Amino acid sequence: MRSQRRPVAALCSVAFLASCGAKEIPREDWGAITPDAELRVTTVSGAEHEMTRVTAFTDRLEGAVEVREGALVDSVTIRIPLDSIDFVETRSGNAAWPVLTALAATATTIMIINARGKSDVEPPPTAVGSCPFIYSFDGNEYRLDSETFAGAITRGLARTDLDNLEQLRAVDGLYRMRLANERPETQHTDELTLRVVDHPAGTTVLPDRDGEPRVLVDATGPRAATGLRGADVLAQVMAQDDVFWQGDPVFTIDETDPSSFRDGVELIFPRPASDRGLLSVRAQNTTLAPFVLERFLELFGEDLTEWYRRVDRDPALQSELKEWIRREGMLHVSVWVGDGWVRQAALPDVGPHLPKSQVAELDLAGVEGDVVRVRLEVPRGLWSFDHIGLGTESTASPVVTEVRAMEAFDGEGRDVAPRLMETDGSHVTALPGHTVDLVFQAPPDPPAGNERTVLARTHGFYHIWVEQSGTAQLDQVERILREPGYVNRYMLELFRGTIQ
The missing domain is CATH 2.30.30 (SH3 type barrels.)
Known part of the structure; x- marks a missing residue:
C-alpha cells in the first residue's frame, strides 16, 4: 500500500x-x-x-x-x-543490465506491457535470446508456431517477417493467437496481422525473403545432396521429417584453412520446365547464433546504448550492418551456370527455436542440361536443415486476404489491437513474461478445389539483455564488421574459451 x-x-x-x-x-x-x-x-x-x-x-x-x-x-x-x-x-555504466533495452520511436507512441504482478522480471542465466514467439490455438491448446523478425536487434534494423502458421485452426469462425516474450530481452512489435491465402489444392504457400507469399507447385526433393566436405546428406534433407542436418562440428574447424569456417550442402535436382525456379528451404538457426550475437553486443560495454542510438539514426550505418548480417549470417544460395557458381539469393535468419520454410527465386535460364545444381552456404555451426526442394511458381493467382485483430488484450486487460494493425511506429513493447492474446475473424471457407494457408505478418525489433559494463572493445568490433570471415574465427575462439 x-x-x-x-x-x-x-x-x-x-x-x-x-x-x-x-x-x-x-x-x-x-x-x-x-x-x-x-x-x-x-x-x-x-x-x-x-x-x-x-x-x-x-x-x-x-x-x-x-x-x-x-x-x-x-x-x-x-x-x-x-x-x-x-x-x-x-x-x-549501469553494470548488470541495460539502462535502455530499446530505443522507441517516440515516448507518446509506445506502450509498455506490464507483467502479471511483476515488471522487473530477471531472466534465467541460461536463457538464450532470440525474438518474439507466436502461439496458435489449434482447437485444444496454444502451440508454439512462429519465431519472428530474428536478428532485428535494434530499431534501425527492424524488419518485416512472414511465417506460416502450421498449428492455427479456426474455432467458431475465429483464429486465436498469443504473442509472448519468453526471452531475456525487450521486444517491440509494430505489426501483427494475418495473410489468409486460398490457393489451388496440391500447391504450397511459403514466404520469400521480402515477406511476400509465393505459391509453389511441382516441387521435388533432390536426387543427391552432399556436404561441402563430402558427406552424403540426402537422407537428412530429402523430406520434411524434422530430421536435421547441421553440418560438421565447430570443434573440427581447421584454423589454417579459411574454407573450414564455412559449411553447406550441394544438391542436384531435376530441371523444372520453367526458367524460373522456386527453391524451398526448411531450416533453423542453432543456439550458437544468438550466443555469438550476444557476445558481439557485449563488446560495446557501457557504450552499447549509445551505439544503439547511432544505428537507429544513421542510415549509412544501418546499411553497413545489414550488409554485414547478409554476408556473415544469412543462408546463401548459388546455382551452377556454365563453369561456375552464381550467387542468386540470401535467406535471412529464422531463429533457434523453430524451423521455418522460405523460398528463394532462382534464375535457371543459363542452366544447361536436365539437372540443376544448387549450393547452400552458411557459417559453420549456425544453421541446420530439414528439407530442401525445387519447383516452380503456380500460374494460378491465389486469393490473399489481410486480416487484422478484432481484439488484442495484454496482461493488464488493455486492448492494444490498434497498435498492431499496421507498421506505423506505434509499437507494443514487452518485457520477459509479458503476453498479448489476439482474436481474428476467419474469412469464409475457400471455394471447392482450393486449400487455405494462414501466415503471420509481423514487423518489429528487440534488444537482447546483455551486460553493459567496461570499456568498449572497438578494435574487435571494427575487425568483426570489416574483415570478411573474421566473425567465424571469433566464434571459434569463443567456443574454445580462448577469449573472454
Whole structure:
C-alpha cells in the first residue's frame, strides 16, 4: 500500500552523480526506460526526483523514491506525467543490465506491457535470446508456431517477417493467437496481422525473403545432396521429417584453412520446365547464433546504448550492418551456370527455436542440361536443415486476404489491437513474461478445389539483455564488421574459451 505521508522526494545523492557520472536520456527514448534504470527526473518546475524501479507508460513515468520524515526512511511510488518532465538523466555504466533495452520511436507512441504482478522480471542465466514467439490455438491448446523478425536487434534494423502458421485452426469462425516474450530481452512489435491465402489444392504457400507469399507447385526433393566436405546428406534433407542436418562440428574447424569456417550442402535436382525456379528451404538457426550475437553486443560495454542510438539514426550505418548480417549470417544460395557458381539469393535468419520454410527465386535460364545444381552456404555451426526442394511458381493467382485483430488484450486487460494493425511506429513493447492474446475473424471457407494457408505478418525489433559494463572493445568490433570471415574465427575462439 502506498504510504500516506506527503511524498517529498529525496534529492539526487552525491553517489548517483559521482560514481559513474550522469547521462541525459533523449526525450524520444523515455518510452524505452526499463525497471533496472536508476534515474534523476527533473520536472519543468525544477523539482528533482531520484527514482528506481521505473516503468514507462504512454503518459507517465512511474517509479519508487525514498522519502524521509525525521529518522524514518520510506519508499513510495510516484507518477510523473510526461508533459511535466523537463529532462531525465541516468547513471552511466549501469553494470548488470541495460539502462535502455530499446530505443522507441517516440515516448507518446509506445506502450509498455506490464507483467502479471511483476515488471522487473530477471531472466534465467541460461536463457538464450532470440525474438518474439507466436502461439496458435489449434482447437485444444496454444502451440508454439512462429519465431519472428530474428536478428532485428535494434530499431534501425527492424524488419518485416512472414511465417506460416502450421498449428492455427479456426474455432467458431475465429483464429486465436498469443504473442509472448519468453526471452531475456525487450521486444517491440509494430505489426501483427494475418495473410489468409486460398490457393489451388496440391500447391504450397511459403514466404520469400521480402515477406511476400509465393505459391509453389511441382516441387521435388533432390536426387543427391552432399556436404561441402563430402558427406552424403540426402537422407537428412530429402523430406520434411524434422530430421536435421547441421553440418560438421565447430570443434573440427581447421584454423589454417579459411574454407573450414564455412559449411553447406550441394544438391542436384531435376530441371523444372520453367526458367524460373522456386527453391524451398526448411531450416533453423542453432543456439550458437544468438550466443555469438550476444557476445558481439557485449563488446560495446557501457557504450552499447549509445551505439544503439547511432544505428537507429544513421542510415549509412544501418546499411553497413545489414550488409554485414547478409554476408556473415544469412543462408546463401548459388546455382551452377556454365563453369561456375552464381550467387542468386540470401535467406535471412529464422531463429533457434523453430524451423521455418522460405523460398528463394532462382534464375535457371543459363542452366544447361536436365539437372540443376544448387549450393547452400552458411557459417559453420549456425544453421541446420530439414528439407530442401525445387519447383516452380503456380500460374494460378491465389486469393490473399489481410486480416487484422478484432481484439488484442495484454496482461493488464488493455486492448492494444490498434497498435498492431499496421507498421506505423506505434509499437507494443514487452518485457520477459509479458503476453498479448489476439482474436481474428476467419474469412469464409475457400471455394471447392482450393486449400487455405494462414501466415503471420509481423514487423518489429528487440534488444537482447546483455551486460553493459567496461570499456568498449572497438578494435574487435571494427575487425568483426570489416574483415570478411573474421566473425567465424571469433566464434571459434569463443567456443574454445580462448577469449573472454
